[in-house]
Amino acid sequence: MKSSVSFTIIVAIIFIQALTPFTEENKKGDFDWHGDAGAIDIEGDWAHRGYSLNVPDNVKSYWLAFRVAASTEDDKWRGPFNNDGDKCWHFHGIINFIHRAAKMLHDFFFSIIHF
Known part of the structure; x- marks a missing residue:
């Protein structure tokens, strides 16, 4: 009985992952916020x-790049996303801040990049 339950769970996980759209997360490197690196909008x-x-x-497709002022972490990259309609995102997470008090007042930037 245990082996059939385990098999069912494994098959379900594989099926869910096969249907989940491919999104690369945390592409390494920092975006050039002051240059023209293909940004569509900042x-x-x-x-x-x-x-x-x-x-x-x-x-046709684009990436999102995020940064938080005063953070020592790399920029966060999400994408590629297809430009096939309006999208709404909600972002959550913890960023490493220099000053804990800045957590409520952090300056958050993001960009749409087309490669």
Whole structure:
């Protein structure tokens, strides 16, 4: 009985992973925030205010790059995403801050990059 339950769970996990869209996370390297590295749009604001970025119709796929001011961590990369409609993201996580008090007031930037 135990082996059939284990087999069912393993098959279910494989099936779920096969149907999950491929997204690369934490692509190494920092984005060139001050240069022209293929950015379509760059936005930044204080946390919890929300953001809106526009992707032109001629761009078929894109990446998102994130950074938090005063963080010692690498930029976070997510993608590639297909430009096939409006998208809404919710990002959560812990970033290494220089000052703990900055956690509520961190300056958050992200960019859409087309390669």
